[in-house]
Amino acid sequence: MDNNNNNDNKQKKKKKGSTKRTVFKSLKIFLVVFLMLSVIAGGIVIGVVLSILKDVPTIDPSKINASLDLTSTIYDANGELIEKIQAPEFRTMVKLNQMPQHLKDAFIAIEDERFIDHIGVDPKGIISSAIDNLKAGAAIRGASTITQQLARNVYLTLEKSWDRKIKEAYLALQIDKALTKDQILEAYLNRNNLGQGAYGVQEAAQTYFSKNVEDLTIAESALFAGIVKSPTKYAPYRTVSPENFDSTKHYEVGRLEILGEKYIAIYNEEAVKRQKIVLKKMLDLNKITESEYQEALNENIKENLKPGQKKIEGISSYFTDYVKTQAVDALVKRLGYTKEQAQDELFTGGLKIYSTMDVKLQRELEDIYNNFTEILVGNPEKIKAPILVDWRLNKAKDVIDEKGNIIYYSQANLFNENFELVLEKGTYEFRDNNLFIKNKKLTPYPKHIDVADYYTIDDRKNLVSHSVGSITISAENYNVSDSKEIKIGSAYLNNNKDFYRLDENGNLLISEKYFFRSKDGIVQPQSATVVMDYWTGQIKALVGGRDIEGARILNRATASQRQPGSAIKPIAAYLPALDNGYTAATPIDDIPFYYKGQLWPKNWYKGYRGIHTLRRSVEQSVNVNSVKTVESIGIQTSMAYLEKLGIISKTDPENDSFVTAKENGVRNDETLSALGLGGMTKGITPLELTAAYGAIANGGVYIEPIAFTKIEDKNGNILIDNTPKETMVVSPQVAYIMSDILRTTVSDGIAGRAKISKMAVAGKTGTTTDQADIWFAGFTPYYVSATWIGNDSPKITLTNNSGTAARLWQHIMTRMHEGLESKTSFEKPSGIVSARICTKSGKLATELCTHDPGGSAVRPEIFVKGTEPKDYCDVHVQVTIDKTNGKIANEYCPEENKVNKVFIERTPPYFPSEHNGIVPSDFQYTAPTEICDEHNQSTIIPPDPIEDDDDFYFPPLPWDNEDNDDENEN
Template sequence: MSEDNKKKSKKKGRKGLKIFLVVLLMAIVISVGAVSGIILSILKDTPKIEPTNISSTLDQTSFILDPEGNVIEKIQTLEFRTIVSLNKMPIHLQEAFISIEDERFIDHIGVDPRGIVSSMIDNLKAGHIVRGASTITQQLARNLYLNNEKKWDRKIKEAYLALQIEKVLTKDQILEGYLNRVNLGQGAYGVQEAAQTYFSKNVENLSLAESALLAGIVKSPSKYAPYKTVSPENFDSTKHYEVGQLDILGEKYIAIYNEEAVKRQKIILNKLLELDKITKQEYEEALNENIKENLKPGQKKIKGISSYFTDYVKTQVVNSLINELGYTKEQAEKELFTGGLKIYSTMDVKLQRELEDVYNNFTEVLVGNPSKIKGPILVDWRLNSAKDIIDENKNIVYYKQENLLNENYDLVIEKGTFDIINENLVIKNKKLTPYKKHIDVADYYTIDERKNLVSHTVGSFTIPEGSFSVNESKEITIKSSFLNNNKDFYSVDGNGNLIIKEKYFFRSKDGIVQPQSATVILDYKTGQIKALVGGRDVEGARILNRATASQRQPGSAMKPIAAYLPALDNGFTAASPIDDVPFYINGKLWPRNWYRGYRGINTLRTSLEQSINVNSVRLVDSIGVKTSMEYLEKLGIINREHPEKDSFITSAENGSSNDENLSALALGGMTKGLTPLEITAAYGAIANGGVYLEPVSFTKILDKNGNLLLDNTPKETKVVSPEVAYVMGDILRTTVSNGIAGRAKLSNMAVGGKTGTTQNQADIWFVGFTPYYATGVWIGNDSPKITISKNSGTAAQLWKHIMTRAHEGLESKTSFNKPAGIVSVKVCTQSGKIPTDLCAHDPRGSTTKTEIFVKGTEPKEYCDVHVEVPIDITTGKVANEYCPIENVVNKVFVKRNPPYNPAEHGGIIPSDYQYSVPTGICDIHGPNTHIDDPIDDFFNEEDDEETYIPPNYNENNDYNNEDENNEN
């Protein structure tokens, strides 16, 4: 080639290269622009961040504590987390995470290009992803602001956010945020929670081996968690090594050792050695540490205590945040579960354990060895010929299991109660109760090995609304459109019965043991709930807290708070006479007493001691229904401002069926009823000198920074004076010592209280108090249609057993604190007034006794009920002026006020009627038998009353040498 041609060729080559370079540059610019545009587009959707408040953005575990600050329960949530500062984390723990997750953490700017290249090479060599390239800062950014979707746009956002975080935070701040946020399996987030979850220790106490184990979890929390959980039925001792047991949402699980975690741990230890973060000796010691033995699963809640108490704490916390701080319900619940709250409960853990133990041995406490009893225990059931449980109207309450379900737990609908018409399934069977939007299936029962009746709930059919119809005769038609899409819904067996598959309805496999029971122990001086059990459990199943959320009719336990306490504060005294004679409502004889007939005149005290129904009704009738309700409002039973929050039904709420009546107020026959907590708190006001304290389950809440968020001081309401409360309490004391509640007596401890039994013994109660606690005990079946085979004395027996244990180690107190304004005075039990000589000559013996009074309410008048009357002994009638003197004897009688005439009450005669003044006058002696010494003015009691002065009486109307303890 010539020189010119060579020059031309070179020029062309240079020109071509220039063109190529220009094109390449343009392509690069265009590509960079395009990529930049894409990146900018992606970054537009990146969330705005404030890296300086990382800790405050983290969800934190809330704790329920006892009054001393000991943990009772970590509140269940998706992420358990407790924030700790970096200086509490051991250096070897920090190094373990850095070494395996981001060994150049200290040097990079948030992303690690070298790490990215190394990751790509390793992944290409392996043919699959064996390691990631995200730095600790990127992981923190992802955990805080992004999700775990494996997309390129997420990686770009992640890198961008990491760069932003590195600009404003130090490496220590980033590492602290990461170690408090990272997912370490078993619901543990952050190293403190992981240390507690796997080793039951704080993070500062972790060894090198344990720290390396935790660092290994990050790669795959499900694969490398140090232990896994299995249910007891899936545990195999030949394959599994048990490291502990856990309670998760009320279910028991076994924690088993996971060997994969230790394999991963060895990789971390080797990496630490490789990077000179640990010595060879430290490495060997860590390898030789027995991780199996170290593992000790941390408990989310204290062992041996059910969740009844803490569940109620959570409810009260949410309500308080709403009512006191203005939170919405959603905000309150979020704060409870993720706000890192420290909630100081009122629980006395020792007392709670004692109560739980009593309920764990419920059967043995009340009936002894169940094997000697023909089951079911404590249940008074009625059975039909098929052994189904029926009510008094012969309606089936619970089917026997075999009568409802077959061996596969499919529902059996008998031949003749169904038909298939135009491909529709038509059913009319008493096992099904149709409603507009669902079809309920009947429930069934079984008997367990401890002779308990167990009720099993069966839910509604899972049939969409519109796929069935119901006619006026309650005939159900399940449409062909549903049946065609659910071919396995039903079949017909060889006997012609319809079989509906179990998958189409819920069945409570474990069921609920019956009868149920609930107890509340309250410190009435502070309003603090000290112990609480809301039911007897089967395998830990806690569906309903009967102590706080189940209203049951209180029966006679209502009498002290709705009848007797208001009466004592409205003109009545403990000595007021009340005549137990027939009472009528709308012309109908009502109520009946628990005993046969009527007993006549009794003091108010005796009326409650003997739980006389008629006299309780007379009291409420006398003071008025409205007055009774005013006291129930003060006692926390009625909420006039928010009636939807109480269980008392007023006439304004329901004009035809409500609790504004004598039955509900005097006898406890309420429409809904009361919870054990409500009635216990009301009795607590009597014990607390007449001051009602709204019961609380927690005293204060601290936020995650330790600041006081809420001080839960109980609200106080003065119900009656201390003096009236003391008299009421003393009447309840003698109801136990002298009355029908004797089974509640405690040795060396004063007790006041009252039994309660509802109609047919569906519910039995004892509510009472000591100088230390007020406690309410309820026993009954969840279905009130099944009654209890024992009376309320059984509830008193359980109360005594609980309170005997509750008072162990406490100082003996055989009386209640008496206020200054109480006086003791002798009275006549028939009049409630100052006795006369005639009171000592009552045919039954002296009717004089010592009674206590609020000073100023003691009687000022003399007894005018006892009168001396001349009787003709030949007729037994009042002597007339013609009766022979030798036939006439002066006798002492009771003059009733108002008079009682059996003829006006269908011939009903109260048991004390024989001691009343005879109404007849002698009719066999007339003028022809007149004698010279007639009996004149024999009924002039006023003259006697004016001249009689009882012995030992002073001008202040006080008796000398009398004491309330001698009142009986």
């Protein structure tokens, strides 16, 4: 029995031991499997992490600030800020020691309270965030540290994924090892998006409160820290367009201009709600005291908001837009950038561009253009609409050209009240479910279908032109027949049910969804002016259009080429002539001229006036004489001077506006019309004309016009020193002669409306065919300027002549010269001499010249030393005539019939019979050639020279007192 018990005990112990071994073995196997699975899982995780980290960008944390995009800025001639260049971001870097402590505390408190202690990532924060999110059942709290946010903002995208979070943490660890906490915080506070395009706390301080970062209060600092969570939701103000502003719902805190558009800034209550959370967190962490907390809560953010301007107030973008264009061009040409690289540097490189703008003059010029109508026509209420525009209307009140073609439709004839495009019944039909259209409102091309433009009249009685874009239909969905009928396929119509509908009258209505329409339009006529310092080439003021308060579609001062009319004469005809043997006294005969067998050109006045000096030809803008001068010196000579004057570019012909015969053998500017009368194929810009006239004022030296003087990089290093290129065109003496001729064109000629009180003025008007364009270009001892007026469509002409342009120029330049010392003459170089000349021969005057039958033909004239005349006049002759018949008397004529009279003898002689009987006005003074048929002899008494007399009296010519500036040159 005992043995049995012992055996049972032994069996029990054996079984128990076996069980223990089995459990231990199983546990061992489990642990091994678990460890193996853990290793495998860990390996997989590590493998995944490593594969993700392979795409992490290589970084140098020590240069993290250098990787930040910076806002470029434009300054005026005095170094004052004009504009922060509009880009997706505005950023200005500041040092950490410039930031108040409470600003730093606000960001740390709400975004990363353990920032000082962690290693770039915050495990405790991650766990707390996970717990909070699990409790809430949603992602209510993030766990990214300030360092991680910096890594994301600088090196990564905003994509929400595990990949990004892993990369973010990895980069944050690197950054934390390489930089101090202060360096990280400084980079972070300069980089964060704080809404409304403001990146960094300094830019935010300017954007929301128009102050610097060091002046921020605790309340304002907490406001900024709250924005980070959502810059869209928590920005202190939002922007709405004026038409969407509702004073019953919105609280206005300011007005802004963004990319030329006007906006109203309205208070955003959500920002202050978030600010209170930040302030409470700062209090809980003992970053502020209870009293500071209460004071910050009581601060009225709503009333303290003061949106900062990104550009100087009262200045349009015409000038600064041109500065940007020139800066990009300089980076490409001088530093070898691609255009894309240059533009990227302009918008994100933190460049400092020092413009040539004189802000005072720019403001004055823009103020004048804001009052353009009142200056030129007075009260628009008393003027018949449209002002200054000479339009033709058909019976439907559409604007038409001289051939009856429609230029602009009346709005009511193009659209219905819903702005659906109306295509009249009978101009379309459906065939086999396809739509066929043949209507003058549509102009089909292989890849687009243009819609006609239209006009309205605004409340100031301006003609306003509105452009309409092409119909948004791809080329594969339509085709055009030889007869210009448009076929739109049935498949397109089926897929775009709202493309059209039919009205009750059977008209086809195309939805406005399918084309662009310029709602605001552009006022007409347009105008542009450039004011330049001709000594330096620096543009001081510039306006490119009358729409300076609205959208700036085209800078007409720098980019719009228009025919210059007679304004071309001084630079293409007379300046080259003065440098090639002509003098101011050279006689040019205004008599019929023939081009290709046709009588051409016409003068702005009726008929022909006969012999003029070169000076008088300019003063009276004689078309015939300008053409004859160009023919005399040669077209190639004229072109050579236009090249020196910046109008023609042989090195870059594609970018100049002059069309050579090589570029177009049929229609080009190598003609007497283009060079003598300004009838150019494309034309020139006001800037080009300004700079060319500047060469005359600047002693014959052309200086390439510049809009900026230098460009610095973000570290203050000079990238480009913009010293303008200079070209010697003519000698100072020749330039002075031309300048003086232009001076008397204003004082004694047809440009009298450009006179400025107590200031010397030199200049020339210009008018094109039917007054499509009117100009005045001129200069004073201080500035050179050109003013253009015309309609954007040259087919619509003006009611006023070039005197209106001269009057606007005079008004502008009077304002430009306010406060400047009076100067009534231009500086005369050495080498200028004077002589009394005969205006019919250009030679030294004689006693006979004083008895010219048309009035004294004696004038004082200036010459480049060595070119003054040496011979005496041989055009004036004294002839004894028989007064009863006006023929040459002979010895048999009764003495009482004989009288001595002074006449002129042309060389070569003029015979009206050879010109269809056309008689120039001075032909009546031609010496008779017929001898009295009752007698047989003539007596010609040789002239006696006269002495030079400073007190000589010169009776005026018959047309000297005419007050007429109505040119019609081309």
